[in-house]
Structures are given as C-alpha cells and as structure tokens.
Ligand SMILES: [Fe+2]
C-alpha cells in the first residue's frame with residue numbers, strides 16, 4: 442500500500458542543465474521569488490519531522506509516505522538552490538542559517554497546530570495544491586528553458602503530493618472524520634497564512650543587503666507585488682479543481698468556477714494593495730540594486 446504515487450519520470454536535482462541557464466532571462470522579481478522559495482523548500486526536514494510526530498500513531502504506511510514525501514521536498518530545495526546559483530551570486534548557506542535561526546517551525550510534540558490529524562491533512566492538501574499552482578505560475582512567467590523545466594517538474598511533484606495527502610485524508614476520514622464546516626475553516630485559515638513569516642522572513646533575507654530590521658508589512662508588499670500579478674485565471678481554475686473536493690466535498694463546474702473567481706478576486710486584491718503599499722513605502726536596497734565592489 443503506497444499513498445504517494447511514483448513520479449512518471451523520477452528525477453534528481455542534479456538532472457537539470459544548470460550550465461545552460463541564461464541569467465538575463467530572469468527578471469529581478471522572479472529571481473527574488475525563486476531565492477525565497479529555495480530557502481522555504483530547503484527546510485523540508487523540519488516539515489518532515491513535524492508531520493512524522495503528528496502522524497506517529499498511524500503506522501508504517503503513513504510513515505513511509507511522509508519519508509518519501511520528505512525526500513522529494515528536499516530535492517526541491519536542492520534544485521531551486523542550483524537554479525538560483527546558476528543565475529548569479531547567491532549566499533545560500535548564510536541566508537539559510539539566518540532563516541533557520543530567525544523563524545521557528547511548529548514544535549515536534551506530536552500535536553497538530555490544526556487541532557487534529559484530519560485538520561492537518563486538509564491544510565496539507567491546500568498547501569500542496571497552492572504549491573503546484575505557484576510553480577505553474579512561475580514556469581509560465583519564466584523565459585529560461587532550464588528554469589521552465591525545473592519549475593514544471595516541481596509543479597508535477599506538488600500535484601502528486603496533493604494526491605498523497607488526499608489519500609491520507611480519505612483514510613483518516615474513516616477513523617476520525619472532520620465535518621464539512623471544519624474542513625472549510627481549516628482550509629481557508631491555511632490560505633490566509635500564505636503571508637506569514639515562514640515565507641516573508643525568507644523573502645526579507647534574500648532582498649536585504651544593507652543592515653535593516655525585518656518588517657513583515659513592507660516585505661509582504663514587495664513580495665506580493667512581485668508574485669501576484671503573475672497569476673492568470675486558468676492558474677486559479679487549476680487550484681480550485683484541487684481544493685474544492687477537499688473543502689466542499691464537491692467538484693461541480695459551477696462550484697469550481699465560483700471558487701476560482703473568489704481566488705482570482707483575492708489575488709487581484711493582493712496584487713493591487715501590494716503595489717499601492719510598495720509605491721508608498723521607501724524600500725531598502727535589494728541585492729540586484731546594491732552597489733558593487
Ligand atoms: Fe516542494
């Protein structure tokens with residue numbers, strides 16, 4: 442019994458042609474998002490430790506699934522790091538050390554921050570669905586062939602991870618079911634956490650060269666202005682097709698299109714408010730703007 446379907450084409454971070462990366466094909470904002478994501482994905486072992494503790498009572502099949510998932514997530518961090526290093530100087534080790542020291546992940550005490558194992562799985566389904574969407578968005582706005590290949594591969598992996606957590610959720614629902622309104626509450630709350638410190642502190646680290654203090658609001662504006670304008674409606678339709686069955690136990694076309702429209706409105710709002718805040722806030726220099734030498 443395996444919850445994680447194997448990849449159609451198994452891969453490793455060393456498989457991509459990083460020597461063929463053309464740095465000028467990455468706009469500053471895309472490079473900034475990729476560096477941020479390289480840090481966030483490189484924390485895979487902490488995510489794995491947390492989930493292994495939460496699912497400790499669920500037996501070896503669950504454990505094997507999380508171990509396999511953890512290995513793949515680790516590979517995502519490696520591939521993104523290589524991709525960023527191929528674009529120019531990237532002090533990954535320094536940034537990663539600061540990231541791990543600056544933002545704690547959830548405690549590995551066996552308790553889910555979502556209140557239950559089923560709640561944890563709903564949140565994981567949402568995260569993986571949004572991660573697959575996110576990599577599609579970045580792939581579609583990347584002009585470099587190697588970058589597109591890496592991002593496409595990660596998008597496929599995240600969709601399989603969504604399938605794995607959904608299979609675990611189906612298993613758990615037979616044991617300790619979560620009611621419909623509880624699934625919606627956990628899922629929507631997890632979506633709102635996309636602008637928490639786990640991502641924004643990493644974004645601040647990769648964008649800051651001069652000494653400055655971390656400001657979540659300012660960083661959210663810069664990160665949001667870099668990311669959200671890249672989303673198209675068809676990206677959000679893809680996200681809605683994955684998320685609706687988990688939150689609403691339905692996949693009818695009107696439900697999916699309605700939810701995609703709500704996501705679209707949310708993304709447009711975030712893009713507009715981020716740009717406005719960015720225009721009104723003086724920014725510290727970003728790595729690409731910093732004086733050289
Ligand atoms: Fe990942």
Ligand SMILES: [Fe+2]
Nearest residue numbers: 569572599602
């Ligand atoms: Fe994933």
